[in-house]
Amino acid sequence: MVRFTTTKLLITITLAVLCNAMMINLATAATTKEESTNTAAAEADNSEFFHTCSDGNYDKFKSLLDADPSLIHATTKDGEHCLHLCAISGNTQIVQTLLEKGANPDIRSTWKDGLRMHPLSWNTFYGRHEIIELLLKYGADVEADFDLGGSINEKTGELEKVTVLDVVEKILASEVDDEQRMRFAVTRNVLMKHGAVRYAVVEPEL
Incomplete structure (x- = not known):
């Protein structure tokens, strides 16, 4: 199995690093694999x-998908889907092929430290x-x-709702270069065109 730890990095590195050079760390695959005809793609x-x-x-992706169409719904051990990971490659x-074939655009990471992140949030952090x-x-x-960087509601004591628009506006308010600012400004415009609204104040330790 492969553990993709980019989601965890989003918790521990600074906003500047997020904007400049987010990297994927691939853990060593397990040396054994259970053989079972009932093993699901996930x-x-x-x-x-x-x-x-x-x-x-893409060519390798398409070759593997043609050989095993169930990969459309496959996830890593931590519940990360190809739609999440495409944020890295862009x-x-x-992405088009996955969505045309029925992949869930709202699928969430199921890893306990995965912040319940969905493909939209991963791709927002990359400005895709x-x-x-x-x-x-x-x-x-x-x-x-x-679950990332939200403020605490003073009345309920609960974490405020944090959306992708909250995050992208915090990125734009940080120190980013002109190319990054343009990329994230376009990202914000796309989100707002589709009805995105702000819900929370995202803390600096994002």
Whole structure:
């Protein structure tokens, strides 16, 4: 199995690093794999397939998908889908193919430290506005919340809802270069065009 730890990095590194150089760390695959005809795609060791998503190798991705169509719904051990990992490569062709074949645009990470992140949140952190357009076109919830950097409600003591628009506006308010500012400004415009609204004040330790 492969553990993709980019989600965890989002908790521990600073906003500046998030904007400049977020990297994926791939853990060593397990040396053994359970053989079972009933093993679901989500539980199988499909590390080669997940690498094509993060690397953006469409030809290899398509070859593996044609050989095993169930990979459309496959996730890593931590519940991360190819739609999450495409935020790293920025490959819109892979995303388009997945969505056309029925992949869930709102699928969430199930890892306990995965922040319940969905593909929209991963791609927002990378400023992948073209992928964001595709996700929203295929029904992604622009107001879907996740557990990152929200403020505490003084009345309830609970974490405020944090959405992708909260995050992208915090990024734009930070020190980023002109190219990044343009990319995230376009990302914000795409989100707002699809009805995104702010819900929380995102703390600096995002």
